Amino acid sequence: MSIVEQTSPVRALSDAEFGTADVRDYIALLKPRVMSLVVFTAFVGLVVAMTMQPGTIHPFEGFIAILCIAIGGGASGALNMWYDADIDRIMKRTATRPIPAGKIAPDQALAFGLILSAASILVLGVLVNWLAAGLLAFTIFFYAVIYTMWLKRSTPQNIVIGGAAGAFPPMIGWAAVTGSVTIESIILFLIIFMWTPPHFWALALLKNEDYKNAGVPMLPVVAGEAVTRSQILLYSLIVAPLGVAPSLLGFAGLGYAIASSILGVVFLLAAFRVYALREGDPARKAAGQMFAFSIFYLFALYAILMAEHLLGLEMLPSIFG
Amino acid sequence: MTQVSEMVQLSEEQKKRQRKRSIAIALALGILVAIFYAITLVKMGPGILNRPL
Numbered sequence: 001m002s003i004v005e006q007t008s009p010v011r012a013l014s015d016a017e018f019g020t021a022d023v024r025d026y027i028a029l030l031k032p033r034v035m036s037l038v039v040f041t042a043f044v045g046l047v048v049a050m051t052m053q054p055g056t057i058h059p060f061e062g063f064i065a066i067l068c069i070a071i072g073g074g075a076s077g078a079l080n081m082w083y084d085a086d087i088d089r090i091m092k093r094t095a096t097r098p099i100p101a102g103k104i105a106p107d108q109a110l111a112f113g114l115i116l117s118a119a120s121i122l123v124l125g126v127l128v129n130w131l132a133a134g135l136l137a138f139t140i141f142f143y144a145v146i147y148t149m150w151l152k153r154s155t156p157q158n159i160v161i162g163g164a165a166g167a168f169p170p171m172i173g174w175a176a177v178t179g180s181v182t183i184e185s186i187i188l189f190l191i192i193f194m195w196t197p198p199h200f201w202a203l204a205l206l207k208n209e210d211y212k213n214a215g216v217p218m219l220p221v222v223a224g225e226a227v228t229r230s231q232i233l234l235y236s237l238i239v240a241p242l243g244v245a246p247s248l249l250g251f252a253g254l255g256y257a258i259a260s261s262i263l264g265v266v267f268l269l270a271a272f273r274v275y276a277l278r279e280g281d282p283a284r285k286a287a288g289q290m291f292a293f294s295i296f297y298l299f300a301l302y303a304i305l306m307a308e309h310l311l312g313l314e315m316l317p318s319i320f321g
Numbered sequence: 322m323t324q325v326s327e328m329v330q331l332s333e334e335q336k337k338r339q340r341k342r343s344i345a346i347a348l349a350l351g352i353l354v355a356i357f358y359a360i361t362l363v364k365m366g367p368g369i370l371n372r373p374l
Contacts, residue, residue: 010328013335022338023345060363064356123353127360 021108025098029081029109030074030116037298038073038169042066044302045170045188049177051309052184052251056177057128065128065176069169072120072136076165078113079144082106084152087214093207113144124176132176139168153215156222163196164189170302184251187242194239195298198232198271202291205229205274206284229275232290236271240264243301252305253313259304267297 046062057065081088081099085106088094098104104112117140125133147162155161167189174185204211204218205228211218220228243260246252252260270293273286308314331339 010330013329013331020338022341026342026345058363060359064360067356119353123356127356 021098021103025103026112028098029078029104029112030071031077031081032074034077034166035070035074038166039066039070040299041188041192041302042069042169042173044306045173045185046177047173047306048184048188048251048309049174051312051314053178056179061128062176065124065132065173068120068124068128068133069136069172069176071116072124072140073169075113075116075120076140076143078109078116079140080148082109082113083144083148085109087153087216090214091207091210093210117144128176129179131179131181132172135168135172135175135181139165139172142168153217156217156219158217159200160197163193163200166196167192183249184246187245187249191239191242191245191301192298194235194242195294198235198239199291199294199298201228201232202274202287202294205287206291225278229278233271233275236268240268243267243297246305251314253308253315255313256301256304256308260301263297263300266293270294 043066046065050056050059050062081097084094085097085099088097089100094100099106099109117137121133121137121140124136143162143165147158147165151158151162170188170192171181171185174188175181201219204220205225208218208220208225212221219231241264243264244257247254247257247260270286270290274283274290277283277286305314
C-alpha cells in the first residue's frame with residue numbers, strides 16, 4: 001500500500017491553538033508564591049542539616065538541591081493546574097490562571113509539568129543524592145496524583161492528607177545534606193503538616209462560596225462552618241506545642257523556645273477567635289487574620305530556627321537539659 | 322492511503338512569542354550545562370586531571 005502525501009493550502013493558526021503564552025505565563029504555571037514557601041522551608045532544612053553536620057556537602061551542591069526542589073515543586077504546580085483547569089475556570093481566585101485564561105493549552109501545561117518533574121528529579125539524583133531525589137519524586141506524585149487527582153475532589157480531608165506534599169520540602173533539603181531521614185527532619189515535616197489544615201480552612205471559610213460553586217468538597221462546604229471552626233481550633237492545639245518541639249529535642253536554642261512559645265499562644269488565640277466569632281464581619285475578619293497570621297507563624301518559626309543555626313545559638317543552656 | 326499534511330502560517334505576533342519561548346528554553350539548557358560543568362569541578366576538584374594517560 002502506498003502512501004500519497006498531499007499538502008493542503010497554508011492556513012493561519014488561531015491563538016487558541018497556538019497559545020498566547022509568553023514566558024511569564026509559564027512562570028505563573030509554576031505557582032511562584034507556593035514555590036517561594038517550598039524554597040524557603042527546604043532551604044531551612046538544608047541549612048539546619050549543614051550546620052549540624054558540617055562538611056557533608058559543598059554549598060554549590062546545596063544550591064543545586066534547592067534549585068531542583070523549587071523546579072520540582074513548580075512542576076507539580078503545573079500538573080495541578082493542568083488537571084484542575086475545569087474547576088479553576090469556575091472559581092474567582094483561580095479563573096485568571098494561564099490555562100482557564102486561554103493562554104496555555106492544557107497539553108502544553110502537561111508536557112511542561114512532566115518534563116520539569118523528570119528533569120528536577122534526575123538532576124537532584126545524579127548531582128546530589130538519590131534519597132533526596134526519591135523524596136522529591138514522591139512529593140510531586142503525592143501532590144499531582146494523590147492530592148489533585150484523587151483527594152481534592154473526593155473528601156473533605158483533602159488538605160489534611162494532601163498537606164503532606166507541602167510538608168516534604170524541608171525533609172528533602174535535610175536529606176540532600178545528610179542522605180537520611182531523621183527525627184529532626186520528621187519534626188520539620190510535622191510542623192508544616194499539622195499547620196496546613198488550620199491555615200487552609202481559614203481560607204476556605206472566606207472562600208466557601210467559590211469552593212461550593214466548583215463542587216470541591218472543602219470542609220466548610222461538606223461539614224459546615226461550625227465543624228470547620230472546631231477543627232481549626234483542634235489542629236491549632238497540636239500545632240502550637242509541635243512548634244516548640246525543636247527546642248525540646250535539642251536542635252533549637254533558647255531564642256527559638258521563647259519565640260515559638262509566644263507565636264504558638266498567638267496562633268491559638270487567633271484560632272480561638274475563629275471558633276468564637278461566628279457571624280458577619282467579625283467572623284470573616286477573624287478568619288482573615290487567622291489565615292494571615294498562620295503564614296507569618298510558619299515563616300517566623302523557620303526563619304528563627306535557621307538564624308539560630310547560622311549564628312551557632314541552637315544549643316539550649318544546660319538548665320534546660 | 323492518502324495522508325494530508327497541513328502547512329501552517331504563524332502571524333508576526335505568534336513568531337515573536339515563539340522566539341521568546343525558544344530563547345527561554347535555550348537559556349535554561351545553557352544554565353543546565355553550566356551547572357553540570359561547575360558541579361563536576363566541585364565534586365572532582367583537581368582530581369579531574371588525575372587520570373592515567
